[in-house]
Amino acid sequence: MEFADLEEIIHKYREDMISALKKLVSYESVEGESQPGSPFGEEVAACLEEALNISEDLGLETKNYEGYAGAVEIGEGEDLLGILCHLDVVPAGSDWSYPPFEAIEADDRIYGRGTLDNKGPAVGAIFALKALKELDIELDKRVRVILGTNEESGFAGIKYYRENAEIPELAFSPDAVFPAIHAEKGILIFDLVSEYDNRGNNSSKAADLSGEVKLVDIEGGEAPNMVPDRCRARLKGDFDYLLQEVESANECRPEDIRLELNRGDEYFHLIQYGVAAHGSKPQDGKNAVSYLMAFLDALNLVNDNLSRFCSSYNELIGLDYLGKNIGCALKDDVSGNLVFNVGKIKADDNRSSLTVNIRYPVKETAEKVYEGIENKIADHGLKLVKKEHKEPLFVDKDDPLVETLMRVYNNITGEEAEPIAIGGGTYARSMPKAVAFGPLFPGESELAHQKDEFIKIESLLKNAAIYACAIAELASDTKLG
Incomplete structure (x- = not known):
């Protein structure tokens, strides 16, 4: 199976991915007042439920951890590979060109709070699982997209997940930039x-x-x-x-x-x-x-x-x-x-x-x-x-997790990039062995937490294909890059 074949399957779901992202962006999932079943407010809980419903409609297994986190899973096996995303966002701020929670599509982009940080990558990860399932690739590990709900305001959701659910042996978080990030301040x-x-x-x-x-x-x-x-x-x-x-x-x-x-x-x-x-x-x-x-x-x-x-x-x-x-x-x-x-x-x-x-x-x-x-x-x-x-994260550049992600990225893009360090903090630091990986490509505008946040539609699709390729390599012997 070639990477081009995987991209073709992802592109088949282009409109479904756009629709899914628009639905998620429509929720103003800024942390709110805690209520039973909605520990970080009703909008955050509703956004999580929407993401799980989208995943179920794609034929994927899901679970809601009392509103603190969600899981979307495929595969079999004892070991677990995690993809760490979050659905909560920071406040919109002011002076947007488009309404921040209406997910406006313009100029081959989707504008809205969370399109880049981190609802867009979450959609990409979910559809990566769908593509792998459709390809019927035999995975040696179970693969779980973990959807957090208060990454922006304290990590309490992912802490609850760690205390009440299975912790992945390996994981990556599509919540920063490409290529692989081996250190976070x-x-x-x-x-x-x-x-x-x-x-x-x-x-x-x-x-x-x-x-x-x-x-x-x-x-x-x-x-x-x-x-x-x-x-x-x-x-x-x-x-x-x-x-x-x-x-x-x-x-x-x-x-x-x-x-x-x-x-x-x-x-x-x-x-x-x-x-x-x-x-x-x-x-x-x-x-x-x-x-x-x-x-x-x-x-x-x-x-x-x-x-x-x-x-x-x-x-x-x-x-x-x-x-x-x-x-x-x-x-x-x-x-x-x-x-x-x-x-x-x-x-x-x-x-x-x-x-x-x-x-x-x-x-x-x-x-x-x-x-x-x-x-x-x-x-x-x-x-x-x-x-x-939050303590710093550091994974050696020669670690197999980092090497695999770098090989996938460089094979697909034709670059000869090296792992990097960032100041941002991702869910990667909440797991025993994890690093951040994407979604922003070199040269793209970094608009997380800024007005007019957007994700390019083609980047959304390419993200999903790269994530699928990385999952295949980390969870099986398949080489798609």
Whole structure:
């Protein structure tokens, strides 16, 4: 059986795959309120059930693990090969060209939140199983597509799966880029918090009320692992002064980081726009929180706790995303630089808090990151509150799993690629032996967690064919590449 024959079968299901993806994208499967049978909200549970129904209609075996995860399976044998996907998504953000949950088909692409991360690859994996079953390839292992439900917000779903279901001996996760990814940086999520006493002070420095405007509060960002594309502040004082400063700033700024000022009944509303990106690649976005804090710090503000918080932010973080001034600029020869993303901010007269998402090099430790930060923030009245930690993933380039995936990829594409390391975190790190593999091809736009996320239809089909080929090689003696 040649790879071209496999591609032909996948292409036969082109319209079915498009239809399946559109159905899944229509669910706004952002984590919501937990309910019986819907641990991460009704939309997430409904999306999982839809995926299982699609799979059953294709003649595949399915199972729902109490709404925490799902499974789609083919094959026989004692050993289990896993394909690790997820159906939950991050919030849509703003300024989409198409409605983010309507799965609009345009220009040979499907637009919508989750098309790339990770509903499209999940559809590709399911139809890869269908193609292999139709080819009647004899597999030595059972093959299971595992559908997680809160990858974006904590891994609780896959943890439940691990505690209540069979763990695959080998697995790959189509939730990043091609080729095979043998290393993923460690992930930290934590808050930097400043709490004030009843007088609104966390220092002995008295407020200087001579400023032109007073900062009332700040709020922005939707998730730790997103670069915020919007942040707002409320102020009061001299409107004309503030308007002049905003207009002056906008003259020097590109449109995508513009400021907008509106006069309200009691406060002035200042909105900072930015460019969303995945939290593992802050260099691809423009952090609205950081740009707003830089603007605020340059104003003639009433000198109080909030204004000093702004100054601390710009001294410790600013527009930098490598952790240089906050004491955690680490680097190694496998995975490169640490990256630092402020995903959320909430600050007022009583309390200021930043939610930070760090991706640290695989040869470093969380303890070293925390130690460097805590040494720097001590003099700024800030406290570090730890929230989540995912250890780095590292699989040797010579491991048979990596070698097989690389051989399949290079044979199909004609490339001579080598395994790579990334800052993103996938379900691969939740299993004993797993790596990420696809779906994004070199040169394609990385729009996960950004507006106008899309997947090319031809890429969706090619993904499915590559996954099928990889499954055949990992679960049998068949060589399709």
